[in-house]
Amino acid sequence: MQSINEIDELIKNISKLPGLGPKSARRIILKLINHKEDLFKPTINSMANVFKNIIRCKECGSIKSEKSSCLNCQKSSKKTSKICIVETIADQWSVENSNVFNGYYHILGGTLNNINNKLNQHFLIDSLISKIKKNNIDEVIIATSATIEGQTTSFYIQDCLKDLNIKISKLAQGIPIGGEIDSLDDGTLSSAFKNRGSL
Ligand SMILES: [Zn+2]
Structure with a gap:
């Protein structure tokens, strides 16, 4: 050639x-x-x-146009007072496409494994906590992957939110061991959302 x-x-x-x-x-x-x-x-x-x-939106970690406000952060009467925490934008889009959740999203931008320092800053934890307080959020759903990194990240987030008086849940049945949110079909993701359990 x-x-x-x-x-x-x-x-x-x-x-x-x-x-x-x-x-x-x-x-x-x-x-x-x-x-x-x-x-x-x-x-x-x-x-x-x-x-x-x-x-990247400095508040929720999603992507936005520099010229306009973030659609994900925007308050709307159609949104429930819940925040779904995901690892990546692709995960956010997968959950959105499944139509199973209509609250706010918080995008971590990775897992504990691939982010080595300034974790709180990278995960936008301060902004997450202030949004929970400001928007009267009553439930945080942790939708990290069912991998070791995803689950470790989930424990880390739970620990960061432990002093807040809110329900924290995570996706349960439906996610295969080693499965990543981005690769699930709508039915599996929908079932995982419906069967989420309290922590
Ligand atoms: Zn945002």
């Missing part, structure tokens, strides 16, 4: 993305090169826009 430095570098970067290896990265890049104006250009523009304007 003909080797061109610029393309090799792009293949190397694209193949680091989830679900893609060098072969699919090559196919994507060739498709883009063959459709420079109608696909490559708009893709680059959209990526540049997202890169420039999308940031």
Whole structure:
């Protein structure tokens, strides 16, 4: 295969993305090169826009546009006074798609295992506690993965919230051992929510 430095570098970067290896990265890049104006250009523009304007919300850890307020933090009469704590944005989207929960979300941005220092700051614990108080939250649902890291993180969060007078629950039946929230189907996730238990 003909080797061109610029393309090799792009293949190397694209193949680091989830679900893609060098072969699919090559196919994507060739498709883009063959459709420079109608696909490559708009893709680059959209990526540049997202890169420039999308940031992590300092209160809930979700993503938001720099120019507008965070939809997840926004108060709404349609939201219940509950907060669901998840590890990643992908987990938030999975729970949202299952339509089983309509309260607020708090996104940790990782687990105890992959965040080594400044845990409270990274997990936005202060902001979580102040939101619980400010919005009269009556229940926090910890929806971390059923992995060792996820469960350790769950214990850590429980400990951070132990002095608050609220119900703390976590997802129960439905999650297979070693399973990650992001990979569950809607039915399994829905059953896990319905069968959540008090801690
Ligand atoms: Zn937010």
